[in-house]
Amino acid sequence: MENMKTDQQIGVVRKPRTKIVCTLGPASRSVPMVEKLLKAGMNVARFNFSHGSYEYHQETLDNLRIAMDNTGILCAVMLDTKGPEIRTGFLKDGKPIQLKQGQEITISTDYNIKGDENMICMSYKKLAHDVKPGSVILCADGTISFTVLACDTENGLVRCRCENTAVLGERKNVNLPGVIVDLPTLTEKDKEDILKWGVPNKIDMIALSFVRKGSDLVEVRKLLGEHAKSILLMSKVENQEGVANFDEILANSDAFMVARGDLGMEIPIEKIFLAQKVMVYKCNIQGKPVVTATQMLESMIKSPRPTRAEATDVANAVLDGTDCVMLSGETAAGAYPELAVLTMARICVEAENTINYSDVFKRIAANAPIPMSPLESLASAAVRTANSSKATLILVLTRGGSTAKLVAKYRPGMPILSVVVPEIKTDSFDWSCSDETPARQSLIFRGLVPVLSAGSAKASHAESTEEVLEFALQHAKVKGLCKAGDAVVALHRVGTASIIKIINGLSSIATYSKTNTAATLASVAAGCSYNEDRGIPGGKEPKKKSKGIDFLAAGLLRRNWSCRM
Secondary structure, X not given: OOOOOOOOXXXXXXXXXXXXXXXXXXXXXXXXXXXXXXXXXXXXXXXXXXXXXXXXXXXXXHHHHHHHHHHOOOOEEEEEOOOOOEEEOOEHHHOOEEEOOOOEEEEEOOOOOOEOOOEEEEOOOOHHHHOOOOOEEEEOOOOEEEEEEEEEOOOOEEEEEEOOOEEEOOOOEEEOXXXXXXXXXXXXXXXXXXXXXXXXXXXXXXXEOOOOOHHHHHHHHHXXXXXXXXXXXXXXXXXXXXXXOHHHHHHOOOEEEEEHHHHHHHOOHHHHHHHHHHHHHHHHHHOOOEEEEOOOOHHHHOOOOOOHHHHHHHHHHHHHOOOEEEEOHHHHOOOOHHHHHHHHHHHHHHHHOOEOHHHHHHHHHHOOOOOOOHHHHHHHHHHHHHHHOOOOEEEEEEOXXXXXXXXXXXXXXXXXXXEEOOOEEEOOOOEEEOOOHHHHHHHHOOOEEEEEOOOOOOOOHHHHHHHHHHHHHHHHHHOOOOOOOOEEEEEEEEOOEEEEEEEEOOEEEEEEEOOHHHHHHHHHHOOOOHHHHHOOOOOOOOOOOOOHHHHHHHHOOOOOOOEOO
16 A cells, blocks of 8 residues: 555546546536536537427537537537436426425326325326335435336326325436336437437437347437447436346447436345446447446535545445446536546546556457457457557558457557548549548547548558557647657557557557467467467367356455455
């Protein structure tokens, strides 16, 4: 412990490798404030479509794009859908009602009723059919709890007992723990939000609320049609049905969000930590980016300092393996939006400094698919090479971003500079050039630093590649990612061959092409045989896949990280 030093003590100031998602709202939607958030560390801007009109969100997005132009900082755009919801209804005279512990009250499914102390209404038509005596109904973010006493299915009435004294206002959210709710994952409002606002504005990703099964993602892709290839789908599991179907949901998702708000009211409170760790673990193993969200620095809505528990929560999410941490009300409506981002960034950096990246690499490699795809084999070899050569940076030249994302899956201990090279396409009638979407979408992967490269006018592919490499190295030096004399591992293509190149002092000292002989060199340099690494015929028998996830769920065996202090 006495050897542990903070970044401030050793004079190091750096951006966290963990990415930060910020919800934009009244406190943070002006151009000057968005510029401050970008400089503080915002990587993804979240647009919460549970609130606000299209005009409101359009103005915010326009301000974000102006701020990006002014600062030269890329930021991804996330549309978070409202999703299906159940709410309480309106009240007589619009005044809140006082509820007392032990008081009995009737809930009606007739949403035209104006509620009072004796009867309130809820928007779910099948409430009386789906709950039963003993069921729990939670209102207003779980602050009000009702126990079901009796159900009248003919008249759509549910008799309940209030379990705590509280004041109930109009249109409060409702949760039904343990109940499979018969509502569509994608509502008509969600469809309109996506097609009328999201698609025309070329958003980068959609966070889908209350995903319950893998087929929900299939339906959304059908809705998007030709745009499905350019928009990432991020699933939010927020009820028990979604937890039960987690594996199939993850298989059909591009990314995942651990949304602990509604989930925390749908499953036992003491199991939230376990659900978070299992979900993050499985995302890491599959190389799917994962966001940890809800109340991470909640007290900073009003206070300039977070609680100790909040600071620990953010750090533990980083240690668990999350790619992103998210701020909601802290930036949308808080008094200190910029400070909240700066605070979160500092916590992330400190947590990242304690991770043993070699152990993390071994854990992910032990669960890698056998046989690996050629691209993933190359990505893992690049990380092995970077770790063994003590490189300060991994440099990846990419067009669609797939290679860089696979490198990020193996969690190297150094940043990954993903140089997105524009792809020029032509047919008989027109020329087109790929946009910056791949660069922005990579902003949800831990450790990835995207940069857009200009097109090259060089005659040969090799000359063009060297020009882009030189540009990337100079950019990395300017950004403080490396300096003269540092070892840099570069990953790119030359013709049909994929190359791992070690650059030292800005001059190439070794090049490995993706052939068996060369890959053996890369693997041996990292301390293992090529055949053992790949599990191919003629090599050692591959190690059996770890049952870590089963142990993790049953006995909370931690394999995610280890500290060096």
